[in-house]
Amino acid sequence: METLKVTILYDLWEDALPEPEPEPELAKPSRGKKIKPVRKKKDPLHEREEIFNALTKLGYEPAYHVLDGRNQTLLSLAKCSADLIFNLTESYAGDDTMDKNIAAFLEMLHLPYTGGGPQALYLAQDKAIAKKIFDFHKIKTPDFAVSYKGRTDHSHDIKFPLIIKPVSEDGSIGIDSGSVVESVKDLMERIHYIHEEFDSPALIEEYIEGREIYAAILGNESPEVLPLIELDLSKLPKGTPRIAGQDVKFFRETEAYKMTKSAPVEDLDEETTQRLQDIALAAYRALKLRDYGRIDMRLNDKGEVYVIEANPNPWLASTAEFAMAAKKAGYTYAEAIDKIVKLAYSRPA
Structure with missing residues (x-):
């Protein structure tokens, strides 16, 4: 060969x-x-x-x-x-x-x-469309509204606190400590910021207080949900919203980056773990992700699971959450890459 x-x-x-x-x-x-x-x-x-x-x-x-x-x-x-x-x-x-x-x-x-096709990339990038699809499939996601320069094209009956972000950005772009608002004044200012800075509709979403859980998924016909990873936001400075903004994820010199770490989840019971994995798999399939992906969720203190977003083609560096989950599942880094290659190459044209 x-x-x-x-x-x-x-x-x-x-x-x-x-x-x-x-x-x-x-x-x-x-x-x-x-x-x-x-x-x-x-x-x-x-x-x-x-x-x-x-x-x-x-x-x-x-x-x-x-x-x-x-x-x-x-x-x-x-x-x-x-x-x-x-x-x-x-x-x-x-x-x-x-x-x-x-x-x-x-x-x-x-x-x-490798990775997501045009459909998956489009559906996952437009967070409002993704959330509507989640609603259709009975996958719990925070209630939301979408606003663009005075026009609202979708709205649930949402309540404060709210988190405001661009509707079609990834990598936590547009998300920082000012993204979570608790008043109409702050809400309007943040919407204006999103419109002006990103020329994008603003996604206005109910803020879910809870644990930030990531489910990496590998496969197509019979996808494998890898061990869950948590981004621990509990050590963020007092008064800072517990959100994964750009400072938390990418700005190594910030206190927020230094105080937050991702690691395999070890303290969840079997039933909760299975529920998180089942919901993640449902979201993966609903948005037509393939080969590999990552579903970001919030688990609140009542045990309710909310899907925040889906990530086709997530970061594959050895230090990233996907590789961390693969390692916990028993894959070496090379084995995980090999699996992705074989999944893509064996897919029917």
Whole structure:
């Protein structure tokens, strides 16, 4: 059998892009949407190097391919000789709503690739649509409203405290200590901030006080829910909302980052653990996630489970929650990467 050629596909953040060539048709985002400045969410270099090393160790033939927002990189992707694309892209030309378009482009090329398809990437990114789907499937999620510049297109009868965030961002972009509000004045100010800073509808969601639980899932036909991981927010400074904002997740120099750690959950009873895993699996299937994913949940002091969001193609660095869960399940890092490759490659075209 020939060695499988696996190309690791990644994008450059806008602040790392080279000077663009004059291509006005690519510089204009679709439907008049302005390109937002991309907020760095993680260390993509570290992640892709670890995956490259794992693929080499497994006997595959890995290579890199970068999408930098120019025609040439798309054209060369169409001509690449890869047997499989390991898709790590999260944006295109500085627009992080375009990840679904990259997946669609790979499908048009009939190039097998890892992770979520265009449907999953779209459904999971638009948090309001995802929550409506959760409601349909009787998956508990916080009540919410969506507001954009004076227009409300969906609203439950919600009550304070509320958490306000962009409707279509990931990586905790737009979430900080000011996101949780308890008055109409603060609510209106935060909505205005989301509109102005992100040119995005604001998701107004009931704030659920409770434990932050992550369920990593691996598989397609018979997905495996890996051991649960908790992001312990209990040591955040007094008066700080217990939320996983960007400072908690990515800004290593902050007190919030230093005081919060993720670790396997060890103190939940079997019934609660099973309920969390069942709900996570239902959410994974409802949004058509595939190969691997992560479902973020809140467990309150009454034992109620709320799905906050679903993450197709979550971060795969060895220090991230997905790899942490895989390790707890008995997978080495290389074995987890190998499982993802085989799931994607064996999927019918």
